[in-house]
Amino acid sequence: MHSSHMVAPELAAIEIQGVTREAFLIRATLAAGATYGALSATPFITKALAQDSGGDIDILNYALTLEYLEAEFYTLAVKQVKGLSGDEMKLAKELRDNEDEHVDALAATVKKLGGKPVAKPKLDFGGAFADRATFLKTANTLEDAGVSAYNGAGPLIESVEVLAAAGSIVQIEARHAALIRLVRDKPPAPLTFDKPATMDAIIKKITPFIKG
């Protein structure tokens, strides 16, 4: 069995953009025509590295914005979603508490670095809380996006301490994603490599929830 067939086929569709300082490695990988995951992971990685950022504080504020969104999402969900089982409600509350802690930690880190934490955006989740299935589906999307956002931003982080903090948060987002996926009867870890996403892609994804 060739594992290349197992890696998400959509990988092949992702264009390699930009030239990075690690391009030599990518070229070598491509030239070798490696059959395995390293090759499949490379386009993501190129993409993640091709984005530029405005430094650690901006990355932290970007993460803070995502965490505001997730925290508010679960805060409203536990009040509004009907038909959750006892365990599902317990999970939603646990996730809400985790996201609240992420908000606090990120805001504190921004301050510690001498920056100003971004304000919480005005949010509107539309019909996301209309029923159990819509809530869980939206939660799934948000958590997977959170993982991709942190994984995309990680290599751009300059400070080892900030990277450690981001790593310790992204692992929790990944666990959240798996737990929500299990509740939905979806594979908890569908990909061999979680996709890093650029800031632009994530912003596009969350824009519908942001009302100013």
Add this chain to the structure above:
Amino acid sequence: MTDSALRELADDPSSRKRFFKMMGGAGAVSAFSVFLAACGDDDDDTASTSTPAAGGKTTEEDGVKGDLEILNYALTLEFLEARFYKQVIESGIVKDPKVGKIATKFGMTEQEHVDALKATITKLGGTPVAAPETKFEETIDKGLMAVLDAAADVENLGAAAYLGQAGNIKNKEVLAAALAIHSVEARHAAALNQLLGRGFGGKGGLSGTLPDGAFAKGMDMESVLAAVKPFLA
């Protein structure tokens, strides 16, 4: 915050350099050779240390060397995981199709991590370590619950191991790859813990779906290797 404010945040490069200097580069000195001693042969001496490039001055070569050692450490853990799932499935102990599906999928993913890490090590000019000799028979003999228990422990350990190394990786592409694997290990860990009904907090630090609460803890190489020792022949 409006969309345009977010965009500004994404696009504004002005503060890029501002804090970098403040935090410093901190070339972490790690005990990679401990790992190499531990997985290179089967003796129980993990005390030898020949630390690469002590403190301060880290040349590019040392960075590559360090990354290769981390990659080989990760490879050893992935070998262990892949082998475990393979043996479990071959043992026929898993009867529940839902559990079987997850074990098969996770096992394939770990094998793909093995392949990816080997390819990356080779591309960087290194030599992939050989697969360690393992002993899972005892665990498998104890039955499905013991197997799931061990799988969950190993996945949590894997997640903690990657997290523990993130700050030591010099090459950004290697870091990106490690992060992309790290979160998959975390998904595996949470899913297995959930299937085991271990609850959010769990016992003993590694065993809940969210064992450390809102912030996951990394583990250093020495602790991880000590924890997987029972599975090494």
